[in-house]
Amino acid sequence: MSEHDKVLMRQWHPVAYAHEIGEKPVSRVLMGERLVVFRTSSGIHAWKDLCIHRGAALSLGCVKDDTLVCPYHGWRYDGTGGCVLIPQQPPEQAITKQARTIVYECREEKEVVWVRLGSDSQAADLPPFPEWDDPAYKTVFCGPYPLRASAPRVIENFLDVGHLAFLHEGHLGDSAYPEIADYRVEISEAGIRSSEIDIYQPDPDSTGKSGIARYVYEVLGPTAARLSKTDPLTGHVFSILFAVSPIAQTESVVFVALARNYAFELPDAQFADFQTFILQQDQAVLESQRPELLPLDLQAELHLKADRLSIAYRKWLRERGVVWGTA
Ligand code: FES
Ligand code: CO
Secondary structure (H helix, E strand, O other): OOOOOHHHHHOOEEEEEHHHOOOOOEEEEEOOEEEEEEEEOOEEEEEEOOOOOOOOOHHHOEEEOOEEEOOOOOOEEOOOOEEEEOOOOOOOOOOOOOOEOOEEEEEEEOOEEEEEOOOOOOOOOOOOOHHHHOOOOEEEEEEEEEEOOOHHHHHHHHHOOOOHHHHOEOOOEOOOOOOOOOOOEEEOOOOEEEOOEEEEEOOOOOOOOOEEEEEEEEEEEOOEEEEEEEOOOOOOEEEEEEEEEEEEOOEEEEEEEEEEOOOOOOOHHHHHHHHHHHHHHHHHHHOOOOOOOEOOOOOOOOOOHHHHHHHHHHHHHHHHOOOOOEO
């Protein structure tokens, strides 16, 4: 790992949607670490993508009889990561205990495969998104979206209220109404939460209806955030979970869950496509931002009152000692 970051090592990061993972091993990168992710009868596994024999990528191998077979010399590893077969030696010869791969904690939950790289006992919780278990909501997953931007820059973009009227003009804002009403932020150990921010939206969810949306932003972890938009007239709620997987210091993959408590009859793809369209607008700007690492020194960039959330996020990261993707 090129940069030691205890805080991010404790987090559960999304590495794939569960439906992407079958018996065929796939390779993923998380915080610079190459992983092999695959499924056996006991569930999904995420290991260091490295055979202990000659360093071949196990993701080039295959699953046979619930073991992962290295493509190079056919060594086999069982579900615990221990080598159980070395074809080049007689079967009665014991296999050295050192012949095992590095196994990471991995869970399949809410359609997402989550991995944490740290092995200390202080695991963070999964980012809370109560809509997942609430039958009043319909959830659709979209992405994953790869971005050439640091995970903290991506989260800050998600929290940025001021850009809606410009970058997403005609959809999430109107440049004739660019001012942001004053709002507050509450900062806690668990994260950050904004007060309600009313924003005029020409077409906030691709259903073609304009209105005021009442935005509440939450930072759920160093690389996870949530936005809940309420229409005060109808009580319609549209919530977005943004879970950003840090790949390299300046590379990320975004996993997005969209939940709505209305318009169940509309196709989910309509909401997912709209999210993709909005994210492409953000992507162009995100990949252009310099410095690429999010500056945590508040003197480094200029801030407005409307940037209160970003300021709080930068402070929160600094207080927790997050170094990955920041400067
Ligand atoms: Fe994997 Fe030789 S490198 S078996
Ligand atoms: Co945006």
